[in-house]
Amino acid sequence: QQKVQQSPESLSVPEGGMASFNCTSSDRNFQYFWWYRQHSGEGPKALMSIFSDGDKKEGRFTAHLNKASLHVSLHIRDSQPSDSALYFCAASDLNAYKVIFGKGTHLHVLP
Amino acid sequence: DTTVKQNPRYKLARVGKPVNLICSQTMNHDTMYWYQKKPNQAPKLLLFYYDKILNREADTFEKFQSSRPNNSFCSLYIGSAGLEYSAMYLCASSRDRGAETLYFGSGTRLTVL
Numbered sequence: 001q002q003k004v005q006q007s008p009e010s011l012s013v014p015e016g017g018m019a020s021f022n023c024t025s026s027d028r029n030f031q032y033f034w035w036y037r038q039h040s041g042e043g044p045k046a047l048m049s050i051f052s053d054g055d056k057k058e059g060r061f062t063a064h065l066n067k068a069s070l071h072v073s074l075h076i077r078d079s080q081p082s083d084s085a086l087y088f089c090a091a092s093d094l095n096a097y098k099v100i101f102g103k104g105t106h107l108h109v110l111p
Numbered sequence: 112d113t114t115v116k117q118n119p120r121y122k123l124a125r126v127g128k129p130v131n132l133i134c135s136q137t138m139n140h141d142t143m144y145w146y147q148k149k150p151n152q153a154p155k156l157l158l159f160y161y162d163k164i165l166n167r168e169a170d171t172f173e174k175f176q177s178s179r180p181n182n183s184f185c186s187l188y189i190g191s192a193g194l195e196y197s198a199m200y201l202c203a204s205s206r207d208r209g210a211e212t213l214y215f216g217s218g219t220r221l222t223v224l
Contacts, residue, residue: 004153031209032209034212036213036215041217042217043115043201043203043215043216043217043218044154044201044213045215046213046214049208049210049212058162069202085113087152088154088201091211092209092210092211094209094210097142097159097161097166097208097209098156099156099205099213100153100156101146101153101154101167102153103151103152103153104153
């Protein structure tokens with residue numbers, strides 16, 4: 001069973017629109033979260049981390065974490081065509097020092 | 112400079128033959144990881160080194176070997192490639208272990224024929 005579940009699998013938004021992604025951990029040991037973004041032909045790059053309940057904002061990107069439900073979301077406002085990429089949620093188990101990834105969400109920003 | 116380099120970018124291998132993939136990082140990071148990525152699947156953690164200590168995942172323990180001759184380099188070795196090993200292999204490093212950001216290379220796409 002996947003320990004990190006992401007939804008949706010694919011998402012299309014118009015340029016300037018809001019893109020939203022969801023992620024849930026099924027293992028209470030994995031409760032430190034990151035969002036990574038991968039453009040075609042490149043490796044994943046970290047967008048932001050979130051370890052505490054509530055919102056964390058960095059520019060156009062906002063992450064929200066609910067530790068009780070182990071649910072984290074990512075919202076991109078004013079989406080740009082350059083935001084088109086594969087977005088991964090990752091979770092860390094501090095005890096085992098592992099970082100586990102979800103399957104990812106494909107974002108298409110339509111000009 | 113946050114650079115992780117992987118060589119080669121593409122690799123062809125024959126079934127039953129060995130495969131060796133190389134990764135290097137210039138950030139003096141203590142931890143280096145190898146992930147396997149197949150289409151429509153999550154990147155799967157294969158193993159990681161913390162300093163000189165190798166940690167391999169239980170379900171891939173016998174399939175992959177690794178070495179880390181110094182802090183900067185890490186290799187992934189497949190003794191006898193099978194068709195199921197065809198995948199993108201991603202190397203990453205982090206400053207420490209645990210709640211740390213991973214820095215990835217661009218990957219090596221392995222095709223086993």
